Amino acid sequence: DGGITQSPKYLFRKEGQNVTLSCEQNLNHDAMYWYRQDPGQGLRLIYYSQIVNDFQKGDIAEGYSVSREKKESFPLTVTSAQKNPTAFYLCATGRVWDSPLHFGNGTRLTVT
């Protein structure tokens, strides 16, 4: 079955450590997205990539980094520079204008 997979589902880290969240898709879409969700704030765009080896900053990119070496993969690194990293992170893929984005099941990151 085609789909989009995020791993792990839960992630715990100590403050000051970088952590990488995985996102893999086999839907053959060019574009991939990372969103952050905090209670009562909906989804906010962190980074997105429309093609391999290219990506753009979203609204809240500070403290995050991404890479897009393969069409299927778009990992997100939460660096120690991110001041409030504890959140629910969602990855998505698809074409924005004429079809819905497909979302992964999310990774809940807790930093203490």
Place this chain on the structure above:
Amino acid sequence: SQELEQSPQSLIVQEGKNLTINCTSSKTLYGLYWYKQKYGEGLIFLMMLQKGGEEKSHEKITAKLDEKKQQSSLHITASQPSHAGIYLCGAPLQGAQKLVFGQGTRLTINP
């Protein structure tokens, strides 16, 4: 920048009652998506609206986009416990390949 405002932010209804969630844009919408989310899970696509005045229904959920394409509503008829969750509207930014989202509406269904 374009923003989407959802109302209400939270809604508690008795099972069997009807309800409406609204999504309002500061600019013309070039498409509007409705998603549902269970707590701690990903988003499930419900409906997509693209034309002014468009209305779509699936089971007991109806979504509409007004003629001016600046407001959408999601209406649930005879609500059931399975309708509980967070409902989010999302729209593409003009000239950009990305979606912006409203802040979500948390729906609770009381038996």
